Amino acid sequence: MIEIFKVDNMECTPFIRQVEKFAGDEMVFSDREEDCDVFVTRFFQKLKPLILQYGSSKKYLxxxxxxxxxxxxxxxxxWKGVDVHIINIYTGDIYLNYYYFFGEKIYVKYQIIKLKNLLGKNIKRLQL
Incomplete structure (x- = not known):
């Protein structure tokens, strides 16, 4: 099971969805920093204190x-020798095309696959 800790509120992202959406793909949200596998935030600067505290023992997104x-x-x-993964507009990972918004189920599955690949977890091929 992958535990995700949201560093900020992550509004308007797939990370505000109910836990059930992620639980089916073996992902849950954690309320405790020390228990999580990955820290996720919208702002790079918010990861810096966490990187100083946890170093490479955690993943950062x-x-x-x-x-x-x-x-x-x-x-x-x-940053400080620790990898931080970036998924944003400029890396081309957010939208599937110019007409697609992230509210649909297929998009959430697409982002889950990307997150699992980022974490190096084995994933089953999802039927999209």
Missing amino acids: VWTHEPRFDTHFNHKVS
């Missing part, structure tokens, strides 16, 4: 569809 919140163009950046 910046996920935002708002261009002002994160301007990285690479899928992965390093």
Whole structure:
């Protein structure tokens, strides 16, 4: 089971969905930093204190569809020797195409697959 800790409120992202949506794919939200596998936030700056505290023992993800919140163009950046994965507008990972918004079930599955790949977890091929 992958435990996700939301560093900020993550409104308007797939990470505000009910836990049941993720539980079917072996993902749950954690309320405790020390128990989580991955920290997720919309702002890179919010990860810095967590990286200093936990180092490479955890995974880190910046996920935002708002261009002002994160301007990285690479899928992965390093800070203090720790990798931070980036999923944003500039990396091309947010929208499937110019006409697709993230509210539908297929999009949530797409993001779950990306998150599992990021964490290096084995995944079953989902029928989309």
